[in-house]
Amino acid sequence: MSESPVQVIRKATWVGSVANVGLAIVKIGVGKLTGSQALVADGVHSFSDLVTDTAILIGSRYWTAPADKNHPYGHGRFETLTNIFIGMLLAAVGLGIGWDSLQALGQPPSATPGLLAFAAAVVSIVVKEGLYRWTLVQAKRINSRALHANAWHHRTDALSSLPVAVAVIVNYLVPDLHYLDQVAALLVTAMILKAAVEILWPALLELTEAEADSQIETKIQQYAADDPDICEVHAIRSRRTGSTILLDFHLLVDPAMSVDQAHTISENFKSHILVKLDEVVDVIIHIEPYTCAERVINPCCDDHSCD
Template sequence: MVWDRKVRIALLSVASNTILIILKVTAGMLSGSVSIISEAIHSGMDLVASCIAFFSVRHSAKPADKEHPYGHGKIENISGIAEGLLIFVAAGMIILEAIKKIHTPMEIEQAYVGIAVMVGAGIVNLLVSGKLCRVAREEDSMALEADALHLRTDVYTSLGVAVGLVLMKVTGLFILDPIVAILVALFILKKAWSLCKSACDYLLDTKLTDPEEAEIDKILGKYHDKFRDYHKLKTRKSGNMKHIDFHITVDPHVTVAEIHEVIGCLKKDMAEEFKYTRVNVHVDPYREEQSE
């Protein structure tokens, strides 16, 4: 089943984040580096985000029911907002801690341990986020996309902290540690804003993208000889499900069986173009006064 694949990859993210938190906290305590501690906080938020993604992909896979006739897909959009807000909180905590360290910079002990952990964390998150991105793209899952974004930012921030630690060892400027932490937080904030905006767009039933609607128009154009025109096109997205609604104008002499076959072909073509699609077609009779 499709949801089994999504759940498995979400569990992989939970496991990797748990291990990385343990390593980062240990390295942070040994070195006293605020940038490493900030990364541990970041990974803590990543772990919460991974758990949210895990539960949301399981819940979103439930079929439509009497109370939720359009399915449960929007739980993934809600989880995307929750994960974005978690990133904002993590960034705020990092900035506050870094500001304290700017006023009282501390020498970093056992910096090489911190460097090794940060580089290792970056590599692990690069591999896991790559898998998450691939599955999120193939299954059109916002929850997994949000989780992948968390881990991808962790790649950049972990490597950024490692570079900062190297520079501190070379220059002896320990104030670089909190400065790097603040840069990490600002980078995270930018990604969080992008994630929240995207999730909110889908919750507010923003239409599909222009290229997607162009594909819909192209498919409808294939059947232009079967009906007079189409109008009132409305599109939206719920989770990974794309909802497409439109009206077609049909000549009075066309039978119900004929137009039913045309609609079936339209739905089939759209399902082939868009992996998860629900199409609703309303038939309008053509009247002579319409042409006047």
């Protein structure tokens, strides 16, 4: 029996949570022991993943729920709010790490990070990159933007450990370059903030009812051109709600058709769209006669036929 979207989300999130706890404890502990501020910052980043994991575990109970009387369009915006929370948390963590790094910049370290710190950073890179790839596969399986955002949270943790590893090994070989540890922590900050923006921006666009996909209109027009019963399609609008897209447009047919024939054409076209576009979950079609008063794309003429 195949797993439901909620089961996939929970499994991926719990696996990530266990890994995050272990890595955070190791990196913070080794960072304190060896005097690596960059490794401590990286460990705090790992702990921040636990908060986003909790948000996803709670939020997934709501955004996967079916439409009801109070939410006729479904609960997808709960996923949007979860993404905003993840993005804002990442930004806050990044700014906090950056501030601490700037304050420590130029100050002599209490100790020179050794090979133990380097080993901890390398382990983090390997584990988090593996988590990123696996979680991304799970996100694509169920088309979950929140799980996709969490996958990238894993990737930022892997990437942020890379400058830490470089700084630690260089600092170990050349102790006079102790400032590299603080520089690496600032690089971690930049990576975290970049990931925060990439998660926040699409979610904010969704809340402002921005177009869901710039390619949707082109695809709909192509599908309509391939259907001999459809004369014209215009006023195509799309909006995103979580990981799904809602679509509506005007469809023009031969005015000599009966209402029943026009309805059948629109229902067949709707089914075709739902099969072709995985993210689209609902389509509202406004049927109009192909007359001079209703045409938008094609120029008007005396001939009311589609040819």
